[in-house]
Amino acid sequence: MRTFYTASIINLSSVLFTLDMENSQRLETSDNLIKECILDLYINPKKSMVKWSKITNQTAQGKFAYPSQHLASLITGIKGKGSAARGDDLADGSEIKSCSRADQLRSCNNCGANVLLWQKECPNCGSTDIKVDTSSHWIFPIRSDDELDLLLNRVPRIIFILFDKEDSESENIRIRAWTVNPQESYVKAFFTDYYVNNFKMKTDKGEKPAPCNLHPLKYDFFMMRPKLIFHADIIENDVEIEFWDLKHPKEQPMFSHLLSKEQLIQIFGKKVSVLKKTQIVEKFPYIPQKDFDKLVMKKKVLKKYKQKYVRR
Known part of the structure; x- marks a missing residue:
């Protein structure tokens, strides 16, 4: 009985310690705090x-x-660990990746000169035909077996944050955040492919590989089954929170224009085979996540392990 009693005390102490740790990781949050944060750390610095x-x-x-x-x-609602990108981004071990397509480089389509963010026309030739770069992406430096294992097996979730605009002419800026489960098979396939077939192959040859890039709102991103947890719009100096729900996140359908016609037929059946791809996309603009199982990996993904992950 004494052994059981002692073990029970130890177990209870362990549970209470865990609860204390979890509580210490949490912070009180609100719409107003989020709006104030965006104003202080994004809107005002941008104006300056x-x-x-x-x-x-x-x-x-x-x-x-x-x-x-x-x-x-x-x-x-989870505190950071003060790591400055040299450790866990959040106290619960979550990984945070962010990129902005709202303030990208711009250039003149007429003469090729650089055009600053606030300039409405080319300072060199006066043209208003301005090209806005939208190539910003999330960067993952994966340089060892341990870093790959950490991302895929020890990180509880990846949080992607994107600043962008609905169109290049809009002054309004969207801020969206998604969560992705690293245990998703496509997540594992995508990052393992980079590490095995890119990073290691190039380093073995004495080359210096670039980090792994994941492009927002593209095929690979949607195949990771992201779930939207937050959406806010910046309209002039005001922040409007359109959606914020951790318990009931929104599944994100894939844009059908990202697929080939053959893939669209695979999703929607032979009845659409008589249509042009543009017609299929117009009729079915989105691919729901429930149909992702019908899609195969892109050729570049995980050649060595392709059979293992050929279908989700």
Whole structure:
């Protein structure tokens, strides 16, 4: 009985310690705190950058990786660990990745000159035909077996944050956050493919590989089955939270234009085979996640392990 009693006390102490640890990781959050954070760390710094860019003619772009970590803590209600990108981004071990397509580089389609964020026309030739770069992406440096194992087996979730615009002409900015489960088969396949067939192959040859890039709102991203947990719009100096729900996140359908016609036929059946791809896309603009099982991996993904992950 004494052994049982002692073991029970130890077990209870362990449970209470775990609860204390979990409580210490949490923070009180609210719509107003999130809005204040976006105002202080994004809207006001951006206004200051534009102000000084007009004086100095230097870039008005800012770096928002660390502000995104503050925002992720407020969205999730989980504190950070003060790691400054050198450890866990959140106290629960979550990984945060952010990128911005709202303040990208711009250039003149007529003469090729750089066009600053606040400029409405090319400073060189006066053309209003401006090209906006939207190639910003999430970056994953995976340089060892341990780093790959950490991402796929020890990180509880990946949180993706994206700043963008509905169209390049809009002044309004969207902020969206998704969660992805690293245990999803496509997640494992995608990052293992990079590490095995890119990083290791190049380092074995003495080459220096680039980090793994994941492009927002593209095929690979949607195949990871992201779930939307947050959406806010910045309209002038105001922040409107359109959606924020951790318990009931929204599944994200894939844009059907990202698929080949053959894949669309595989999803929607032979009845659409007589249509052009553009007609199929117009009729079925989205692919629901329930149909992702019908899709196969893209050829570049995990050649060595292709048979294992050929279907989800």
